[in-house]
Amino acid sequence: MSANKELLNDIYQNAEMGILTIPQLLEIAKDEDFRRVLNSQLKEYREISGEALRLMGKRQIEPEDLGTFTKIRTDLMTQFQTLTDSSVSHLAEMMVQGNTMGSTAIVRRIHEHPQADEEVLKLAKRLQKTTEDNTEQIRKFL
Secondary structure (H helix, E strand, O other): OOHHHHHHHHHHHHHHHHHHHHHHHHHHOOOHHHHHHHHHHHHHHHHHHHHHHHHHHHOOOOOOOOOHHHHHHHHHHHHHHHHOOOOHHHHHHHHHHHHHHHHHHHHHHHHHOOOOOHHHHHHHHHHHHHHHHHHHHHHOOO
16 A cells, blocks of 8 residues: 555544544533534544545545444444543543544654655644644643
C-alpha cells in the first residue's frame, strides 16, 4: 500500500471517529460551554475529513470506511460509558482519551510514512495539532 493511501485513510478514519462520537456526546451534554467546544471540534473534524476525501480523489484513492463493526462498537461503548455518569467531567475525560488515542495513532503514521506527499503530510500534521489542541480545550472541563 502506498504511503499516501495509507496515511490519507488513517487521517480520514481518525476524523470520522470524531464525527461519529461527538454528536452522541452533544445529545448528552447539558453544559453550553462544553457543547460549544464540541461543536467547534466537530466542525474541524468535518473539514479534515473533507480535505482527506479531496486529496484521495485527486490521487484516485478509494476511502476505507471505519466499518460497521467499529461504528457499532464505538456507539455501544459511548452509550455504556455515559449510562451511569453523564457529567461534563466524565464526558471531557472520554474526549481526552479519544483525542489522545487519535493523536498517538496519527503521530505513529506520520513517522511510518515520511515519504508521503507534502500536502498529505501537511494534513496529517494538521490532524495531529487538532487532536492536541482539542485535548487542551477539553481539559478545563475535567
